[in-house]
Amino acid sequence: MLQTTAYKALTSDTLSTRLGELTSLTSRVGTETKDWKIQEVGDGNLNLVFIVEGSKGSAIVKQALPYVRLVGDSWPLPLYRAYYEHEALVRQAARNPGTVPEIYHFDNDQALIVMEFLSPHTILRHKLIAGERVQGLATFLGTFCARTAFRGSELSMKSSDKKTDVSLFAGNIEIPAITEALVFADPYFNAERNHHTPELDDVVNELRQDVELKTRVQELFMSFASNTETMVHGDLHSGSVMSTATDSMVIDPEFAQYGPMSFDLGMLIANFLMAYFSQPGHRSEDTLDEYQEWILAIISESLVTFEDEFTTLWNNERTGMLYPATLFEDQGHSSQAALQSLLNHLRTEAMGYCGIEMHRRTLSLAHNADFEEIKDSAFRASLEARNLMMGRELILTSDQILDAGTLVALARQYNKGDFL
Amino acid sequence: MLQTTAYKALTSDTLSTRLGELTSLTSRVGTETKDWKIQEVGDGNLNLVFIVEGSKGSAIVKQALPYVRLVGDSWPLPLYRAYYEHEALVRQAARNPGTVPEIYHFDNDQALIVMEFLSPHTILRHKLIAGERVQGLATFLGTFCARTAFRGSELSMKSSDKKTDVSLFAGNIEIPAITEALVFADPYFNAERNHHTPELDDVVNELRQDVELKTRVQELFMSFASNTETMVHGDLHSGSVMSTATDSMVIDPEFAQYGPMSFDLGMLIANFLMAYFSQPGHRSEDTLDEYQEWILAIISESLVTFEDEFTTLWNNERTGMLYPATLFEDQGHSSQAALQSLLNHLRTEAMGYCGIEMHRRTLSLAHNADFEEIKDSAFRASLEARNLMMGRELILTSDQILDAGTLVALARQYNKGDFL
Numbered sequence: 001m002l003q004t005t006a007y008k009a010l011t012s013d014t015l016s017t018r019l020g021e022l023t024s025l026t027s028r029v030g031t032e033t034k035d036w037k038i039q040e041v042g043d044g045n046l047n048l049v050f051i052v053e054g055s056k057g058s059a060i061v062k063q064a065l066p067y068v069r070l071v072g073d074s075w076p077l078p079l080y081r082a083y084y085e086h087e088a089l090v091r092q093a094a095r096n097p098g099t100v101p102e103i104y105h106f107d108n109d110q111a112l113i114v115m116e117f118l119s120p121h122t123i124l125r126h127k128l129i130a131g132e133r134v135q136g137l138a139t140f141l142g143t144f145c146a147r148t149a150f151r152g153s154e155l156s157m158k159s160s161d162k163k164t165d166v167s168l169f170a171g172n173i174e175i176p177a178i179t180e181a182l183v184f185a186d187p188y189f190n191a192e193r194n195h196h197t198p199e200l201d202d203v204v205n206e207l208r209q210d211v212e213l214k215t216r217v218q219e220l221f222m223s224f225a226s227n228t229e230t231m232v233h234g235d236l237h238s239g240s241v242m243s244t245a246t247d248s249m250v251i252d253p254e255f256a257q258y259g260p261m262s263f264d265l266g267m268l269i270a271n272f273l274m275a276y277f278s279q280p281g282h283r284s285e286d287t288l289d290e291y292q293e294w295i296l297a298i299i300s301e302s303l304v305t306f307e308d309e310f311t312t313l314w315n316n317e318r319t320g321m322l323y324p325a326t327l328f329e330d331q332g333h334s335s336q337a338a339l340q341s342l343l344n345h346l347r348t349e350a351m352g353y354c355g356i357e358m359h360r361r362t363l364s365l366a367h368n369a370d371f372e373e374i375k376d377s378a379f380r381a382s383l384e385a386r387n388l389m390m391g392r393e394l395i396l397t398s399d400q401i402l403d404a405g406t407l408v409a410l411a412r413q414y415n416k417g418d419f420l
Numbered sequence: 421m422l423q424t425t426a427y428k429a430l431t432s433d434t435l436s437t438r439l440g441e442l443t444s445l446t447s448r449v450g451t452e453t454k455d456w457k458i459q460e461v462g463d464g465n466l467n468l469v470f471i472v473e474g475s476k477g478s479a480i481v482k483q484a485l486p487y488v489r490l491v492g493d494s495w496p497l498p499l500y501r502a503y504y505e506h507e508a509l510v511r512q513a514a515r516n517p518g519t520v521p522e523i524y525h526f527d528n529d530q531a532l533i534v535m536e537f538l539s540p541h542t543i544l545r546h547k548l549i550a551g552e553r554v555q556g557l558a559t560f561l562g563t564f565c566a567r568t569a570f571r572g573s574e575l576s577m578k579s580s581d582k583k584t585d586v587s588l589f590a591g592n593i594e595i596p597a598i599t600e601a602l603v604f605a606d607p608y609f610n611a612e613r614n615h616h617t618p619e620l621d622d623v624v625n626e627l628r629q630d631v632e633l634k635t636r637v638q639e640l641f642m643s644f645a646s647n648t649e650t651m652v653h654g655d656l657h658s659g660s661v662m663s664t665a666t667d668s669m670v671i672d673p674e675f676a677q678y679g680p681m682s683f684d685l686g687m688l689i690a691n692f693l694m695a696y697f698s699q700p701g702h703r704s705e706d707t708l709d710e711y712q713e714w715i716l717a718i719i720s721e722s723l724v725t726f727e728d729e730f731t732t733l734w735n736n737e738r739t740g741m742l743y744p745a746t747l748f749e750d751q752g753h754s755s756q757a758a759l760q761s762l763l764n765h766l767r768t769e770a771m772g773y774c775g776i777e778m779h780r781r782t783l784s785l786a787h788n789a790d791f792e793e794i795k796d797s798a799f800r801a802s803l804e805a806r807n808l809m810m811g812r813e814l815i816l817t818s819d820q821i822l823d824a825g826t827l828v829a830l831a832r833q834y835n836k837g838d839f840l
Contacts, residue, residue, distance in 0.1 A: 154645055159600065160593045166648075167590030173580045180579065180741055188747050208751070215758040218743045219765075225574055225742065226649045228586075229642070321600060322645065323638045327608050331628070338635040345639075 005109040010063050012038045024105035025114050029054030045070035064111035081254050082111035084172045088256030091231055095151040096144050100250050118249050121242035128275040129282050131291050134243040138298045142305025149261040150313040152230035154320040166228045166258050176257045184221035187363040188214050196363050199381030203388055203419055216395050220352045228258035236264040237271040262346040265306055266353030272299045274370050277387040281374030300404035307343050314339050351398035358391030385419035425529040430483050432458045444525035445534050449474030465490035484531035501674050502531035504592045508676030511651055515571040516564050520670050538669050541662035548695040549702050551711050554663040558718045562725025569681040570733040572650035574740040586648045586678050596677045604641035607783040608634050616783050619801035623808055636815050640772045648678035656684040657691040682766040685726055686773030692719045694790050697807040701794030720824035727763050734759050771818035778811030805839035
């Protein structure tokens with residue numbers, strides 16, 4: 001992970017010169033570098049992303065920048081995160097094949113990954129804002145969360161392999177630190193980096209006065225910071241999913257770390273709930289209800305799929321040291337009650353993380369386009385307030401969300417609320 | 421951590437030749453090696469331990485063996501554990517000064533630590549069997565557990581330092597694997613390494629049929645295996661404490677790992693409860709009650725001290741990223757409810773780990789002298805059964821032990837029970 005040759009950020013002008021001899025790239029896009037069409041499209045917060053198109057095909061060149069792009073070079077960030085992103089992609093590809101971009105090349109010194117260009121996929125968040133539907137989305141996402149959670153844990157992995165991996169990923173300090181600060185602390189006090197829609201002041205003040213809420217958030221923070229159950233994606237929102245009308249892929253695991261098995265699922269549901277609450281800012285009345293119900297169905301099916309797939313893995317791939325068959329099936333004892341207890345625990349935690357993500361995306365540094373693209377700030381605030389208040393309820397009563405139906409019923413209820 | 425010069429186990433005969441030039445040793449015991457009195461006293465399960473006495477003074481030479489001493493070379497064990505033991509001693513000395521032996525020398529290649537010989541200290545377990553009392557014991561142990569738990573966690577440490585340390589200790593795989601197997605799996609099925617007093621068969625069978633019990637144990641196992649809250653001693657029983665009538669020290673942290681903040685406290689209380697239940701095998705009626713009540717007082721005061729000291733640290737040293745003052749005190753909000761909630765959580769977990777330790781020391785490979793020294797197996801079984809049954813209750817109702825009084829009342833109740 002040492003940077004041995006001098007790192008230099010690529011530009012659209014230098015890319016073909018610097019990478020034109022790379023066979024793992026030229027074999028995909030063609031050797032005629034003068035014909036390459038190069039476009040920098042990074043719309044995320046951290047990296048350079050180039051689409052390279054040539055006579056033979058296309059590829060993505062993703063390069064880490066030594067600072068937070070969203071903030072600038074006042075917030076430096078280590079380049080080694082590309083190493084962890086690469087490692088995470090390798091593990092996700094093994095645990096749920098075909099769900100993440102294929103890697104063509106990795107250059108540690110340049111913090112650079114050359115990988116599959118997903119086309120005609122577009123970012124799921126944009127589709128949700130545009131009111132587009134994606135077939136199979138919930139099955140894809142629920143399965144992804146269950147497989148990566150289960151197969152990266154000591155329910156499945158050999159304990160020594162998992163602990164070696166924990167040691168490796170524990171070397172990634174600055175990236176989790178971003179989540180730690182922006183997600184678990186900043187939303188709950190007047191941090192310098194924060195911003196929120198001004199009309200929310202009273203609601204925000206109410207949340208920040210809620211000591212019980214902050215206590216529960218810190219409990220979940222402690223679990224996030226200490227619990228190495230599995231390798232999580234770490235940033236699984238609708239901007240980290242690319243879809244066509246019928247296919248989806250997960251991208252950008254640069255926030256991967258060992259963390260709670262419930263974390264990705266919670267983050268994901270939060271981002272669908274924000275898509276849901278923001279819809280009145282993007283749809284006219286005639287299509288609004290139907291599309292909102294479609295989003296709720298995605299939430300519901302994602303959760304159900306997660307639990308179903310987790311159950312299948314539990315029954316068929318429980319080869320790790322935890323909940324071993326020696327103690328249950330081999331003794332003629334069913335492990336289904338133990339599974340149900342674990343699923344309840346994971347759902348409870350997921351609901352807590354979900355509520356926190358709903359808060360931080362409205363109150364902290366990095367907001368979602370779902371709300372941000374709504375120009376009318378008073379209107380935006382009324383929708384964001386629903387999101388904030390439901391987030392609070394999820395955090396405080398996370399153990400009372402016993403199934404997907406309860407969750408979507410709660411969403412429908414908050415969707416009618418006027419909190420300003 | 422690489423072994424670069426050939427490791428060779430010391431013997432009483434070779435020690436003075438091999439270590440006679442070591443100034444960190446000779447400065448303590450004297451340079452006249454021919455006058456050294458060398459005694460191998462290792463009574464633990466894993467290591468060689470030599471007392472070296474010379475004209476100037478004394479020292480301990482502790483050397484890891486490449487296998488489990490209790491089992492023999494059929495169970496190999498990496499020598500690198502001496503490295504982690506040394507690292508753990510350094511951290512414990514920093515977090516609670518004067519409570520662990522002073523280190524004079526560490527030789528990684530020989531897996532060897534030269535350290536302070538504690539004299540006239542003896543192993544606490546032997547004192548408890550002999551009916552001896554130790555002044556200040558509960559204060560010492562409760563404080564040790566609280567300080568090492570708190571100061572090794574992200575309540576106190578800089579997050580980056582703590583995560584670097586998690587990465588380091590995650591390299592220690594085989595040692596936690598021993599705990600994982602012997603403590604969390606073996607007691608609950610008929611594992612080959614197990615043994616128990618024959619008269620316990622029915623009770624043991626009942627425990628192993630209890631699916632709810634096994635489920636709760638596996639929940640705690642998952643937390644032990646994944647939760648890196650703090651650096652725990654990992655094996656804090658009465659054989660890891662050396663005392664005089666008025667002074668105590670903690671030894672042997674070779675099972676140190678990052679784990680739950682509640683773990684050491686739970687293990688410790690379990691070993692006092694086993695001392696308590698085993699007393700009828702060591703005392704005559706005239707002193708039994710009084711000494712048993714003294715042990716209960718130690719348990720009670722250890723728990724109270726832990727919570728008091730943790731509270732003091734919370735109020736004065738909460739400089740880590742978790743439960744930050746920015747969210748509480750700086751906003752004029754008390755964090756005492758959050759503290760109480762965390763203490764309740766730690767106590768609940770500790771009671772669970774306590775119950776598991778009570779089981780494994782009666783059912784798994786490594787038993788305690790407290791029971792083992794009772795020759796009459798039927799009598800021993802009657803006392804062990806009390807221990808096993810209370811262990812089960814602690815595991816299943818761990819969240820109902822709301823204070824030390826409830827815990828010791830439960831112990832008194834089980835102490836009257838006849839379960840055979």
